[in-house]
Amino acid sequence: MDELKLVVAQAFKVRGKARLTRAELAFALSLDLKWFSPEESKSVINAGLKAGLLTEEDGRLTPAFDYKAVDVPPGFRPGKEIFTKSLLERLEVLLVNSGIEATSVRGLIDKKQAELCQLVTPEVAGLIIARERDLEITDFIDEALGQLMKG
Template identity: 35%
Template sequence: MSLRVAVAAPFIQNGTTRLEEGEFVVALSLDRNWFSPDQAKRLIDVATQDGLLEHDGNDLVATFETSEVTIPEEFVPDDDMLTERSAFERVLDQLVAAGVEKHEAVGAVNALQNELGITIEAAAVVYARREGLEVDDIAPVARATITDTEAEES
């Protein structure tokens, strides 16, 4: 959830859902002093992978309602949000954002993984879809984990 807050901050600050990449970097590095410029660029990569940002020419476009995000006054993003997250972590974040308790989601995904004999990523996608979430952007990544696992077993 903190990734969503960090991504939303520059858009909220500027009252828009579209910013030039340089404006986004300046907002996070100079205005808020949360990241170095290189880290802010890395955040763009992670947020794009997670589907929170899209590139439109030189602009970045938020793919979610930034106006619905609240930035707590004491909020400071963690450096760990700059690391690439697994498909499981990305689905879990979406489930939690949709109101599913984290421990409930993890337990259900683990049970589904054992029941179906599939990877944790694939089980997370199946569970999310059963909960009515759109995870089409993550499904191919989960599918690849099944293919990779099958290839290793051959």
């Protein structure tokens, strides 16, 4: 299971509420669980929003999944690599969180690339799939463009 999903689930479990302010969630991540610094906690929250694991409405964050059904392993502790996932990995997480089976995501990306005669990168194919599913991809576009410009 995605590490970020485990982090979000455990933070809501430790707080015992299904809706939290950003400050409450950051408090859970940094002080209750002692997993992140306050600044890192803000980054985790933003990553959760970008990945589609969290929704925000009226200043409150809500998990976009059944956090109570997530079994966080005893002794689980997230690594710092939670902040360093590649664009493709983050797009794959976004697609899985939208309801696509994890085992199917890479195949869908490969298929989209083939449909486009291999003229796009896997990242761009993932963005196209996400857009076709009406997922929010704004935050990924600049990064993908930057990769294309370097390429």
